[in-house]
Amino acid sequence: MTRDWYAWHDQYTDPASPLSRRLAAVRTHVGAALDAARPGPLRAVSLCAGQGRDLIPVLATHPRGGDVTARLVELDPRNVEVARAAVARAGLSGVEVVPGDAARTDAYAGLVPADLVLVCGVFGNITEADIRATVGHCASLCATDGTVFWTRHRGAPDLVPAICDWFAEEGFAPVAVSSPADGVGVGVHRFLGTPRPLPSGVTMFEFTGRPTDEVDR
Template sequence: MTGIDWVSWHDHYDEPGSSLERRLRAVRRWIGAALDEGACRVVSLCAGQGRDLLPVLAAHPRRGQVRARLVELDERNVAEARRNAPEGVEVVCGDAAVTDAYAGAVPADLVLACGVFGNITDDDVRRTVATLPRLCAPGATVIWTRGRHEPDLVPVISAWFEAEGFEQVAQEGAEYGYGIGVHRYTGPPVPLEPGRRMFTFRA
């Protein structure tokens, strides 16, 4: 873990008009779209308090058909997510960077990697993108975020996704300093490889 207080970090979501609040609204919209399209299995990396997925899922008419696993290392955030998790959602206190955390929950139809790519090295972003097919069912949607500070890695990340068998559905958020990427996995099934580390947080 890093020295950042990841509980108070979530307070920025509550600031109307802040970049994080706007990012959250956009991510929720895409989550809703994926659920509308029939996503039934969801995994979330470094899920925090689950503020992106949980409110959308709780209000969605298909919520009873969805099974989700949120993986988060901060025990306080895990407790908060569990308090708000509807039936069918498992909140795991563990290291989201290791593939073992997703055993039994993948292949997923929706994979969330929000708030991850801005806190790891570029090499780790590349490694994570290369591993994501192992978490995805064919046709799965991946929603990811990354700040658009210079040097802007968002276009590069999108190219990495395409190299791993994903097609870009959308990219937005530049007007408020974020890249929000939505990619669909068009490749074949790839088995989960246990014990594989995707990244190390450096924030």
């Protein structure tokens, strides 16, 4: 049965839930990346952005939030409307929420390579081969010295060590990776290489419809 990704956000009502704890970790890392970012305009993209909770509240309160031009891509129209309302309330004129398939490379044309790339809630819902392929595409989505934020549960099969190896192969250095004891999986990698051109018309991944953990997405 296909998951209702709008209702899935109800897990945030419990501040002690794994999802809420993961969200807090991602927001902390995004804020730290903004603290360390180069001066001047910045770009951000968020894949499968949901209601934008990973990024919008951080941009709304961070001193560098106004420097960021961002594109959040989300398929569920209900989540798109929630995210757009949050953007409007925060007065973030540089942030757009785009309805569409976040797996398609064309969704990011004109805004990559970006300084912040959020791939949160994706790796727990796609095949291992698609995770590897998406890590490779991050070398096109991410600017030199830019940061990728990603999530993946630490339950069996624990692919986090392999994902870290794949990022290393693509020219990324680890900034932070949660441990199995944390109960949630959050990774942060900085891109040290030169961005590759982003190919057009490519599907980076496909959701399997069988999420491996309730936290994922």
